[in-house]
Amino acid sequence: MEQLTGRASRSRSASWGWGLAATFFVIYATLSVRRHQLILTTGYDLGIFEQAVRSYAHGRLPIAELKGPAFPLLGDHFSPITATIAPFYRTWPSPVTLLIAQATLLAVAAVPLTRWAHRTLGAAGALVVGVGYGASWGIAQTVGFDFHEVCFAVPLLAFSLEALGQERWRAAVAWVLPLLLVKEDLGLTVAAFGGYVAYRGRRKLGFLAVAAGLAGTVLEVLVLIPAYNPSGGFAYWDKSSGSGGPPADLLLDHAIGLAKKLGTVLMLLAPTAFLALRSPLILLTVPTLAWRFTSSNEAYWDIRFHYSAVLMPIVFAAFIDALAATLRSDKSLASVMPRRGALIFSSVFTALTLPLFPIGQLAEKNTWQAGPRITAVRHLLVRIPDGATVAASNRIVPQLTNRCTVTVFGSPNQGHPEWIVVDAATPQGWPISPGEQLRELTGLRTNGYTTVAETLGYVLLRRV
Known part of the structure; x- marks a missing residue:
């Protein structure tokens, strides 16, 4: 009987996750394809990635003429995982193929997060977490801005985080290692996951993941990317240092930059009623925030574009973990109210911010009038x-x-x-x-x- 009950519970958890994933797939695909139909997608970056995938589909290394004559895209960022879209592109050679692939990957990430939340927090918690992730500003910004390779990272992170939450350490590492094929900076995130596994007691496995992550990033940045790049180097070193200028201007720039970065951190934590700070999983956001906030490129500092997509599953995983910890430590009525309050706050935040980001465009009249x-x-x-x-x-x-x-x-x-x-x-x-x-x-x-x-x-x- 207990086995049947357990199976029924797992089945309900899975059905919740896949139901939300299907819903958000329709939303993401509709928005991104409609933007393309309205001539709102761009060469930088949808065109670049399509040129790369088109090359893969014809059995060649990725070339992006938009970056330069016969420019090998592996010399810009190391993202060979985009080759997995090539078979689908060969069947349907259109930029829409990339947009549909991205919608699928981002939507699938809702499955492990919702499933984990359902098992630990119940139906209400699963709904808040699943909808919160799916409608989060970081995911919405990604869907509303072309196609990017980070869409592959999001479900990998989500499945790995679910495994961490269930103490399935080998599965967690197995899910996170492919990040090395998504983008060169994500090796640092792999290392952070390995550090967490080691901290939780699986030191050998954790340290192996740390070593793999760090070695992967070093190899990609210092060897592989320069080998493909026509200039023989890594083009983004100059983005990691500040610019010169008069002291007064530098002070003003620093103040503006600090305000943008603080705003980004607040927006990351707000969907969780700041409860994510109570989970050590939130530290897994540090590698991404570190390279973004130390860059001289202001586009990395705030909440625009696609740069926060990889942070969304981590933030909501930390939310689940923090709520689950309060359940384990205190099941009294006095502790129930703060948990409910956090879930209500998260729901209200999601509802209020949804119209402010690209998903809200689906409710706008202009979206459905071509002109x-x-x-x-x-x-x-x-x-x-x-x-x-x-x-x-x-x-x-x-x-x-x-x-x-x-x-x-x-x-x-x-x-x-x-x-x-x-x-x-x-x-x-x-x-x-x-x-x-x-x-x-x-x-x-x-x-x-x-x-x-x-x-x-x-x-x-x-x-x-």
Whole structure:
């Protein structure tokens, strides 16, 4: 009878997890694909990753023309795990394949977290944790910004954290080791997981994981990436130090940076009512926060983009662990109220912040109205033949990378493509300013290019 009860409990835990995963997959896929349809995805980074996966799909090492002529992407970041998308891309050669893969991976991470929460906290706790993770700002920002390799790390971390919570140490290490194939900095996270395993008593296994993580990062940063990089080095060393300038400016920059970093930490902890601080698992966020906060790149400091995706499963795992610890230590009525309060706070935080981040766009009217400019640019793009060389505005790039060789218009590696297609009405201001873009277009029209079409602010030029 006890065995049947246990199996029923595990079945309920799994069904909760997979149910939430299916729900969030639909949400993530709908949002990311719709953004692509609205010409809101970009060459940096969806186009780059599609070029890499397209290379893998044709049996070649990953090349990203957007980074430079025949640029080997393994010389930028070490992410060979993206090759696993290649078989699917070969069947469906579209940037949407990458977006669907990302939606799947991010959604699957809800399974182990919800399952663990259901077993330790019950149905209410599982619902709060599962929805909290799935609707978290870090995951929403990732879904709302193209495709990135870190989507592979998120489920690996979630399954490893569940194993840690259940003291299945070998499984935890087995799940976390593939992070070495996701990105070079994640070896530090592998080492942190190993340190936790050693701290919990499995010293040999833990120290082996620490050694593997540190050795992996060193090997990738000092040997593998430079071996592929055309310049023979690691391009991001200069991001790890501050810039010079007058003392007053440096002081102001430091204050602004400190405020952004503090804001990021507060946003990480707030979904857990700051209860995650009571779990040692929260220390597993330190490697990622350390490299981000010591970088001179301000984009790493705050809550924009995809950089916090890998932190979300850790934060919610720490939340589960902290709540479970209070259950083990005190089951009295006096301890029940704070636990309920934390779950209620987490639910309210999730509900209030959801509309502020990309998932909230699904409820906006503009998301479901394409408008005449979308139709106009699509009519222009069909005039560009397959296999052509093209320079395009950043947001137009991923509309072409599955069938053309594409660079970003205005970038140093633009060269002399056969076709140029530019959004002159709403320029992003990158990699060149709107004024520079206008001057560049004017010069091209008198220097080897003819205007094929110009409609609603979109310009299509062809080399003569």
